Amino acid sequence: VAGPVRNLIASMSNDPEVIQLRQAQQGDSQALAAIYDRYHEAMYAYVYRRVGDVETARDLTSELFHRFLEALHKGTGPDQHLQAWLYRSAHNLVVDYYRRQQHRQHLPLDEAILAGNENPAAAAEVALEASRVRHVFHYLTEEQQQVLALKFLQGLSNEEVAAVMDKPVGAVKALQHRGLKALQRHLAPAVKKVLS
Amino acid sequence: MKEFVDVLDEAVSQLRDGDEVNKVLVTFPTDAPELAPLLESVAALTQLAPVEMPARADLAADRYHFLEQAEQLRTRGAAVRSANFAGLAISPGLFARLKMWTQKTFRWPFPARTEERRPMFALLVKMIVIAAIGLGVAGGTVAAASESLPDTALYPVKIGIEDVRLALANGPADEAELTMAFVQERVQEMRQLALAGEVPTEALMNRFHVQLQTALRHMAQIDDDAELTGLMLQTRQQIMAEVNDLAQTQLQVREQARVRLEEAQGALVRAGDDIDAGIAEPALYRYRYAENRPEDAPDQPDVLPPPVIQQENQLQQQGPSENAPGPQNGVAPGETPLRNQEDNGPSENRPDFRGDPERDRQESGPNPESPAGTGEPVQNQYRKGSGDSTAPAGEPDQTKQQGPSSAVPVEGPALVAAQTATQTGPLADPPSDTGLLYQYYQEVDPAMTQTATQAGLAEPVEEGE
Numbered sequence: 001v002a003g004p005v006r007n008l009i010a011s012m013s014n015d016p017e018v019i020q021l022r023q024a025q026q027g028d029s030q031a032l033a034a035i036y037d038r039y040h041e042a043m044y045a046y047v048y049r050r051v052g053d054v055e056t057a058r059d060l061t062s063e064l065f066h067r068f069l070e071a072l073h074k075g076t077g078p079d080q081h082l083q084a085w086l087y088r089s090a091h092n093l094v095v096d097y098y099r100r101q102q103h104r105q106h107l108p109l110d111e112a113i114l115a116g117n118e119n120p121a122a123a124a125e126v127a128l129e130a131s132r133v134r135h136v137f138h139y140l141t142e143e144q145q146q147v148l149a150l151k152f153l154q155g156l157s158n159e160e161v162a163a164v165m166d167k168p169v170g171a172v173k174a175l176q177h178r179g180l181k182a183l184q185r186h187l188a189p190a191v192k193k194v195l196s
Numbered sequence: 197m198k199e200f201v202d203v204l205d206e207a208v209s210q211l212r213d214g215d216e217v218n219k220v221l222v223t224f225p226t227d228a229p230e231l232a233p234l235l236e237s238v239a240a241l242t243q244l245a246p247v248e249m250p251a252r253a254d255l256a257a258d259r260y261h262f263l264e265q266a267e268q269l270r271t272r273g274a275a276v277r278s279a280n281f282a283g284l285a286i287s288p289g290l291f292a293r294l295k296m297w298t299q300k301t302f303r304w305p306f307p308a309r310t311e312e313r314r315p316m317f318a319l320l321v322k323m324i325v326i327a328a329i330g331l332g333v334a335g336g337t338v339a340a341a342s343e344s345l346p347d348t349a350l351y352p353v354k355i356g357i358e359d360v361r362l363a364l365a366n367g368p369a370d371e372a373e374l375t376m377a378f379v380q381e382r383v384q385e386m387r388q389l390a391l392a393g394e395v396p397t398e399a400l401m402n403r404f405h406v407q408l409q410t411a412l413r414h415m416a417q418i419d420d421d422a423e424l425t426g427l428m429l430q431t432r433q434q435i436m437a438e439v440n441d442l443a444q445t446q447l448q449v450r451e452q453a454r455v456r457l458e459e460a461q462g463a464l465v466r467a468g469d470d471i472d473a474g475i476a477e478p479a480l481y482r483y484r485y486a487e488n489r490p491e492d493a494p495d496q497p498d499v500l501p502p503p504v505i506q507q508e509n510q511l512q513q514q515g516p517s518e519n520a521p522g523p524q525n526g527v528a529p530g531e532t533p534l535r536n537q538e539d540n541g542p543s544e545n546r547p548d549f550r551g552d553p554e555r556d557r558q559e560s561g562p563n564p565e566s567p568a569g570t571g572e573p574v575q576n577q578y579r580k581g582s583g584d585s586t587a588p589a590g591e592p593d594q595t596k597q598q599g600p601s602s603a604v605p606v607e608g609p610a611l612v613a614a615q616t617a618t619q620t621g622p623l624a625d626p627p628s629d630t631g632l633l634y635q636y637y638q639e640v641d642p643a644m645t646q647t648a649t650q651a652g653l654a655e656p657v658e659e660g661e
Contacts, residue, residue, distance in 0.1 A: 027270035029263060036262050040255075045247045058250050058258065065262050073269045130243045137244075152241045155212075158205070173201045176208070177234075184237040 018080055025072050036065060039083065042154065043090050049153045050094045050145075052134050060093045067093075084164040087154075091146050098138060136186045144179030147172055203227050204234060211238055345385055346400050355403075369427055372414035376431055379407045383438045386460055387445045390453035396460075404460055408467055415471075416485030421478045428471045428481075435468045 023031035043064055048057035067089055071077030078085035137145055143165065150156045150164060151172075162169045198206075203224055210220045217235045221228040249255070341353035358378050365371045382404040386396040415431070418424040442461040446454045474481030 027266070029266055029270070032266045033259075033263055036259060040259070041249075044249070048247050049244045052244075054248050054250055058254060062258055062261065066265055069262070069266050069269055130246070133240050133243050148241060151208075152212075152238060153244055170201075173205050177201045177204050180204070180234040180237045183240070184233045187237060187240060188233070 015080075017082060021078065021080070021082055025075075025077065032069075035068075035082065039086055040065070043086055046087065046090050046149065046154050047094060050134070050137075050149060051097060052131055056097070060090070060097060064090050064093055081163055083160075084166075087150060087164040091142075091149075095142055133187070136183060139186045140179055140182050143175050144182060147175040148179045148183070151176065200227060200230065204231065207231055207235060208238060211235060345388060346397055347389075347394070368414045368417035369423055372411050372418070372427060372431075375407050375411035375414060376434060379404065379411060380434060380438060382407060383442065383460060383464075386457060387441060390445055390449040390457055393450070393453075395452045396456040401456060401459065405463060408463055412467060412470065413485050415474070416482045424478050424481075425475055428475050432468060432471050432475070435464050435471070439464050439468070 020031045020034060024035055040061065044057055044061045047060045047064070048054065051057055051060065064086065068077060068086065137148075140148070146165060147161055150161045151158070156164070158169045158172050162172045165172065167175075204227075207220050207224055207227075210223065211217065217232070217239065220235060221232055224231055250258075337350070337353065338357060341350040341357065344350040344354050358381075362371060362374055362378075365374050382400060385400060386404070389396050389400075411431070415424060415427060418427065439461055442457045442464070446457050446461075449457065470481070470484070
């Protein structure tokens, strides 16, 4: 839908969230505070599960809401689907973060799993630890990561994930299938090597 | 039958509802083998589920910071809006208000995408910068190579670039023009080397000669007379300038280098003569330089155009004259575009090919072939067969001047004609076989055959011979 038409539809909406968003666009501090309180925890959790570090997650979440304010100020922010806009922006921030950190953290999977595990018996369990899974997670495509994170870590429904990614539900299911398959493909050899 | 992606989605939903993996697999016995590892992956993802929250104070600080930023932006926006109309005694006009409303109402159609494009935009900027640096380095190398001399490391790059440019040339005219530009570059290289106290290398001289001949051959492939003549006139000017440059440089260099410069100058003078003949008769020029010229063609394709032959015929009918041009003085009875025949004396119109005209006027002494350094022009030594290096010459437009031994003006490449008639000079040797020349005339210009026959220069071959 073209911008003016979308703005018109948004202005006619009776959805409380849309009304609150319109107020936030006008610079209403109460509306902004309400939006922050509603979405901050979910956004922080999403980012934390992706990066696995409290301070990094704090920084990225703060950056996310700062971008939200800037977008509202420039008139480029969301008009209706605030949650989808926030998840998209959070995903982009995480992707950017890992791109910046790539040269430091992108170790070969087997080395990463074996590093620091002197007890082979515990290695299989270690391989399934959060940090390892998070590492393997980065072997997936960005869209696969986004679907799996939103659905299995954030608990969103297929329809909500589709709204965030601006894709049909069928495409989300297909991405879920390919993402799980890729995750399993990358997890299995590591576990086998550790067990052997 | 359900697609596997739907089966997987249903199984995942059961898993999220709290069912065990084994129980879910029992629900889908057919797809269980394929489902099992995928559901294990889902279970692995739950390892990421626990979230460690920041301290309460940190959360409060982050919230306070967010609201502070919001207030700053709101204040800044108000300041910008007020600044737009600051100092106005009246409220904004109709169009200003309309513009504000338009900007506020009609936004960019895809606002949510703007933020997402930033990483890609940054990547594009990086790529452009890297490409610009790469091209800059390459461009710097090319620029440096263009100034290089044969004894430098970048000279092969320069020659390679020339080859590429020539390969990209469009048609014989472009090729000829480009090759002549390379010839000019070779001349400049010779001069620079010579002025630096070095001797132009044999390879450089060879490249110069090859490129000069190549340029002349490319010109012969131009079908359009007007285009060919135009390019020849342009080339003629270039050659004149180069000959002058070489003549002046010879005054400043040592003997070995001077010999090389003289060699180049001679080649340029001969090319200039050929071009002048080509300007007068493009068809003959093409025949002479065409690559598909028959092997049995006459050795001397500088044939006599009809007016010249007639003139020569008249001269022969008048009998030898003491003032007539001959091998003793090498003076042509007429004038060519390069050589304007006035008299044996000093000429005011020496050919530009042969050096500085001003210097030529001062130096028509008894030793015309004295080397540079003595003040003597070196131009005439390239017509070794002409005997007298003081043979004056002129510009092509001075074709109405008349030699003392001839009462009839001669036009066109008359020097060649006279040389042919008087058997002087390397180009003047008439074919011993007049029958062969007759065939040649017939091939080039049948209209000339009769004239040549009248001049006694060509005879038809009788049948049975």
